[in-house]
Amino acid sequence: MIILPKSAQTIIDTLKKAGFEAYAVGGSVRDLLLGKETKGWDFTSNAVPEKILELFPDSFYDNQFGTVGIKIRKQFTADSLQKDEIEDIYEITTYRSEEGYKDHRHPDKIVWGKTLLEDLSRRDFTINAIAFDGKTLVDPYHGQDDLKANLIRTVGDANERFAEDALRMMRAVRFAARFGFTIEEKTAQAIANNAALLTEISAERIRDEFLKILVSEHAADAVLVLKNVNLLHYILPELEVAFATPQKSPKRHHMYDVGTHSVMALKYCPSSDPIVRLATLIHDLGKPKTYRVLPDGVITFYNHEVVSTKIARDVARRLRLSNKQFDLLTTLVRWHQFSVDERQTDAALRRFIKRVGKENLEHILALRIGDRLGGGATETSWRLELYKKRLEEVQLQPFSVSDLQVNGYDVMKLYEVKPGPIIGNVLDALFAEVEKGVLPNEREALLSKMNELKSELTK
Ligand code: ATP
Numbered sequence: 001m002i003i004l005p006k007s008a009q010t011i012i013d014t015l016k017k018a019g020f021e022a023y024a025v026g027g028s029v030r031d032l033l034l035g036k037e038t039k040g041w042d043f044t045s046n047a048v049p050e051k052i053l054e055l056f057p058d059s060f061y062d063n064q065f066g067t068v069g070i071k072i073r074k075q076f077t078a079d080s081l082q083k084d085e086i087e088d089i090y091e092i093t094t095y096r097s098e099e100g101y102k103d104h105r106h107p108d109k110i111v112w113g114k115t116l117l118e119d120l121s122r123r124d125f126t127i128n129a130i131a132f133d134g135k136t137l138v139d140p141y142h143g144q145d146d147l148k149a150n151l152i153r154t155v156g157d158a159n160e161r162f163a164e165d166a167l168r169m170m171r172a173v174r175f176a177a178r179f180g181f182t183i184e185e186k187t188a189q190a191i192a193n194n195a196a197l198l199t200e201i202s203a204e205r206i207r208d209e210f211l212k213i214l215v216s217e218h219a220a221d222a223v224l225v226l227k228n229v230n231l232l233h234y235i236l237p238e239l240e241v242a243f244a245t246p247q248k249s250p251k252r253h254h255m256y257d258v259g260t261h262s263v264m265a266l267k268y269c270p271s272s273d274p275i276v277r278l279a280t281l282i283h284d285l286g287k288p289k290t291y292r293v294l295p296d297g298v299i300t301f302y303n304h305e306v307v308s309t310k311i312a313r314d315v316a317r318r319l320r321l322s323n324k325q326f327d328l329l330t331t332l333v334r335w336h337q338f339s340v341d342e343r344q345t346d347a348a349l350r351r352f353i354k355r356v357g358k359e360n361l362e363h364i365l366a367l368r369i370g371d372r373l374g375g376g377a378t379e380t381s382w383r384l385e386l387y388k389k390r391l392e393e394v395q396l397q398p399f400s401v402s403d404l405q406v407n408g409y410d411v412m413k414l415y416e417v418k419p420g421p422i423i424g425n426v427l428d429a430l431f432a433e434v435e436k437g438v439l440p441n442e443r444e445a446l447l448s449k450m451n452e453l454k455s456e457l458t459k
Pocket residue numbers: 025026027028039042122123124125128129165167168
């Protein structure tokens with residue numbers, strides 16, 4: 001027994017009272033049947049947009065696809081701050097029957113459908129083609145059976161459906177990745193047949209689907225699925241070739257090829273940030289190009305992080321990442337090889353923090369955790385833990401002259417001078433001592449050192 005939330009039932013009832021048919025449909029019904037929380041409710045109705053707009057005062061025409069959005073406001077309760085806070089937007093789409101997909105991505109024209117069945121027939125997968133009005137489940141493609149069998153299967157002929165809209169191939173992988181489902185055999189075969197059609201899809205849409213895949217629960221498996229159904233070749237060819245680069249060599253712990261290692265690193269990366277996960281997936285992709293075997297059989301990838309960074313730039317541009325995402329991706333890849341050796345000086349740690357950026361330390365550590373566990377490393381991470389602690393400690397210490405507990409006014413006062421180059425010289429000298437660790441960044445100590453320097457300077 002499934003029950004619609006009250007707000008969803010109200011929308012259906014309002015439309016029905018006005019003489020229309022109305023059903024919840026798509027992802028929300030699927031999630032309800034799975035017992036999972038749903039993101040937003042979608043409805044389908046034979047009412048045309050103009051009629052829907054009349055029935056709901058809080059509605060607005062969303063786009064050219066016949067979708068009306070309704071703002072659902074939070075119930076006013078004692079603990080809700082604002083009466084008018086919008087909780088969600090529910091979407092009502094008029095029954096559609098789409099015809100003609102010449103460019104493999106958009107229907108040439110939208111035609112209103114006459115029946116619910118017509119509308120369900122143009123939906124992508126059986127599990128997304130179930131309608132529910134609060135009483136009756138309409139499930140002509142046996143989506144419930146596929147939900148039970150954990151299968152992603154197209155509505156109708158898979159080859160035709162992917163030829164209509166090539167992005168559906170990535171959606172299939174995304175839903176599989178989200179729910180831990182398998183792509184049904186004929187559907188998977190059809191993806192493999194039509195993979196090249198992905199070239200017709202805009203980079204932005206590919207990016208959005210790919211990033212959603214990377215943050216889903218079964219992301220690592222999904223990347224392997226992308227490879228197996230040939231889609232990876234059109235999304236991230238640099239990863240596809242990496243599966244042919246071995247890493248196993250005497251005295252090295254690496255047991256996986258570069259491609260498998262990349263996927264394993266993604267699997268173990270604890271971050272939920274899509275760009276951090278992408279960085280983790282591609283951090284080693286410079287390895288195929290820097291692969292060398294030494295005379296003793298040891299495999300090396302000298303400077304691979306530099307080549308990986310070049311690839312990261314290509315990937316960021318290809319996927320049309322924002323400038324901020326570009327910077328994060330390339331920074332993480334560029335510095336992923338950082339050493340956690342406990343013999344490093346504070347100054348070295350500080351240099352590292354400056355390069356990576358304070359705000360990205362957590363991200364690069366997440367990449368490192370994925371990298372380590374995804375490399376089959378068995379050693380404990382005490383070094384990494386120690387390094388993390390030191391990173392925190394070092395951040396409490398001064399980073400630049402301006403962080404010193406004394407400033408230019410102190411110098412002017414003590415030296416009885418006007419502003420001039422000597423002030424900078426004195427502060428620089430103090431900073432060098434603090435950075436070396438021979439002088440604490442405490443006011444008393446700094447002032448007395450300043451005094452010492454004065455007698456030296458005025459000798
Ligand atoms: P999510 O929880 O990620 O939003 P969803 O199933 O709701 O998943 P949407 O992209 O919001 O996915 O689309 C809503 C519904 O519209 C889908 O369930 C499906 O029935 C239909 N749909 C969306 N995109 C397509 C497409 N490219 N081809 C056919 N049907 C589609």
